[in-house]
Every structure is written in structure tokens, then in C-alpha cells.
Amino acid sequence: MxxxxxxxxxxxxxxxxxxxxxxxxxxxxxxxxxxxxxxxxxxxxARMRTWRHDYRNHLQTMKALADQGDLDALRRYLDELDDQLTALDSPIxxxxxxxxxxxxxxxxxxxxxxxxxxxxxxxxxxxxxxxxxxxxxxxxxxxxxxxxxxxxxxxxxxxxxxxxxxxxxxxxxxxxxxxxxxxxxxxxxxxxxxxxxxxxxxxxxxxxxxxxxxxxxxxxxxxxxxxxxxxxxxx
Incomplete structure (x- = not known):
């Protein structure tokens, strides 16, 4: 080429x-x-702004799961957030x-x-x-x-x-x-x-x-x- x-x-x-x-x-x-x-x-x-807007809610949910000692649920929640961030993250x-x-x-x-x-x-x-x-x-x-x-x-x-x-x-x-x-x-x-x-x-x-x-x-x-x-x- x-x-x-x-x-x-x-x-x-x-x-x-x-x-x-x-x-x-x-x-x-x-x-x-x-x-x-x-x-x-x-x-x-808009997709990025929506995720940022929900950021505090995500933190509160994770804190609640941590307080309850439900580590399995916390890991699943973190994995789901990680998947969402990967989809939103620009490859460039x-x-x-x-x-x-x-x-x-x-x-x-x-x-x-x-x-x-x-x-x-x-x-x-x-x-x-x-x-x-x-x-x-x-x-x-x-x-x-x-x-x-x-x-x-x-x-x-x-x-x-x-x-x-x-x-x-x-x-x-x-x-x-x-x-x-x-x-x-x-x-x-x-x-x-x-x-x-x-x-x-x-x-x-x-x-x-x-x-x-x-x-x-x-x-x-x-x-x-x-x-x-x-x-x-x-x-």
C-alpha cells in the first residue's frame, strides 16, 4: 500500500x-x-453527562452494599459499572x-x-x-x-x-x-x-x-x- x-x-x-x-x-x-x-x-x-449525573447515586449504592457486608453484590455492581464505563469510554x-x-x-x-x-x-x-x-x-x-x-x-x-x-x-x-x-x-x-x-x-x-x-x-x-x-x- x-x-x-x-x-x-x-x-x-x-x-x-x-x-x-x-x-x-x-x-x-x-x-x-x-x-x-x-x-x-x-x-x-449526553451519554457521558448522564453517567456523571448518576455518579453520586452509584456511590451511595456501593456504600450501602459495603455497610451491609454484601461483598458479592458489591462486586457485581462494580463489574456492571465497569462495563458501562468501557462502553462510554472513547477509544480515541x-x-x-x-x-x-x-x-x-x-x-x-x-x-x-x-x-x-x-x-x-x-x-x-x-x-x-x-x-x-x-x-x-x-x-x-x-x-x-x-x-x-x-x-x-x-x-x-x-x-x-x-x-x-x-x-x-x-x-x-x-x-x-x-x-x-x-x-x-x-x-x-x-x-x-x-x-x-x-x-x-x-x-x-x-x-x-x-x-x-x-x-x-x-x-x-x-x-x-x-x-x-x-x-x-x-x-
Whole structure:
């Protein structure tokens, strides 16, 4: 699986100009996408807040069991709490709570479809791009990776995500196996393989966010794998 390094095939995005209906459709798609990602993040936070709210009740119950000397019941209660915490705990700890939530949500979605997902993410600083836009980039890239990987047979579905600082910029790399040897390009940008509502807008949304942040973006399709690499400057 060939993956370009940050310095290879890197280019500043060409300025994207849309007019009329295309501009309105893209704006509507972006709003819908942000609403979806925001809902995913809020759902995860709501579950965590609910558990924290019940924390005192859990303590009182355990104290009561301890006072009664019912150690077996106390152990069972602790095991149940441990299971709940494991389910709530995000498998990703990048340093950015919203990025963790969207990565965890998309990771769970991909795994439910039999896709092997490997994520190594570290975001230790604030970025020039807003958190919702960062989540839109991550969500779009993940959605496209899932869509491209899904048709492959079991054992060949793989998505790799890497995020870390390169100097003063956040380097983002999404690589996925794909059934297509080469994906078609449009004006230097790869075309989405998806059909229907939102066709092509996911990639275009990523392009516009990266462009607005003054970042860099590279896409490469080679040896049955598709890679997107992005550099985003810190705040």
C-alpha cells in the first residue's frame, strides 16, 4: 500500500468558484452534514453527562452494599459499572474532544460493516480551522473511505487514519483499500464514487474548508488504495 509523504504531491488547492444552484446545493449539504456530525457528538456527550449525573447515586449504592457486608453484590455492581464505563469510554484520545467523538462514531460505524479500522490521532493544539469544520473534514473523509471500502470482500476492507503535528501544521492522512484501481479525477480533484443526494459535495466541502484555512491537500490512488493527505495550520 503506497502512501505519499507530507512533502510529496502536495499542492495548494485551486480556488473553488461555484455559482447559483451549485452554490446553494453545497451550502445546504454542508449545513446538513454539520447537523449530522454535531448530533453524533452531542449524543456521545449526553451519554457521558448522564453517567456523571448518576455518579453520586452509584456511590451511595456501593456504600450501602459495603455497610451491609454484601461483598458479592458489591462486586457485581462494580463489574456492571465497569462495563458501562468501557462502553462510554472513547477509544480515541487525540486531545480534541469533538474530534474524538466523530472519530469514535465513524470508527464504530465502519467496524459494524466489517471494516478493519486503525486510528492514530493526536491534536495537541488549537487549529486555524474551527472545530465543526474539522469534524466536517474528518466525517467526510471517513464517510468516503467507508463507501469505497464497503464493496470489497471480507478481509480486504481497511481504513487507516493518522493525525499528528508536523511542525506548526496538523497532518491528516486517510488511506483506504478500494475496489477501483484508479478513481476518476475532475480538474485535479478526485470524483466521489457515491450517487444520489450529496454526490460529490463531500469532497468539495473538504476542499473548501482546507482552502479557507490556508492548508494543503493531496489525493493519490495507487495499488488498490486511495489516500487523502491534508495539512492544516495551527491557530
Amino acid at each position: 503506497a502512501v505519499t509523504t507530507p512533502g510529496e504531491h502536495r499542492h495548494r488547492l485551486p480556488r473553488i468558484r461555484l455559482r447559483g444552484r451549485a452554490q446553494r446545493e453545497l451550502a445546504a449539504y454542508q449545513r446538513s452534514l454539520l447537523d449530522t456530525h454535531h448530533h453524533e457528538v452531542e449524543t456521545m456527550y 484520545r487525540s486531545g480534541n474532544a469533538m474530534a474524538d467523538a466523530i472519530l469514535s462514531s465513524k470508527m464504530a460505524l465502519a467496524q459494524s460493516q466489517g471494516i478493519d479500522v486503525r486510528v492514530d490521532a493526536h491534536i495537541p493544539v488549537r487549529l486555524r480551522v474551527g472545530e465543526l469544520d474539522l469534524c466536517a473534514v474528518i466525517g467526510n473523509l471517513f464517510d468516503n473511505a467507508i463507501e469505497a471500502t464497503r464493496p470489497l470482500p471480507d478481509g480486504e476492507r481497511l481504513i487507516r487514519v493518522y493525525m499528528d503535528m508536523k511542525g506548526t501544521q496538523l497532518y491528516i492522512s486517510f488511506t483506504n483499500t478500494t475496489a477501483s484501481a484508479k478513481l476518476g479525477g475532475i480538474r485535479g480533484r478526485f470524483a466521489s464514487t457515491k450517487r444520489g443526494a450529496g454526490h460529490g459535495f463531500g469532497l468539495l466541502s473538504v476542499d473548501r474548508i482546507v482552502e479557507a484555512a490556508g492548508g494543503y491537500l493531496s489525493r493519490n490512488s495507487e495499488d488498490g488504495a486511495f489516500t487523502t493527505e491534508i495539512l492544516l495550520p495551527q491557530e
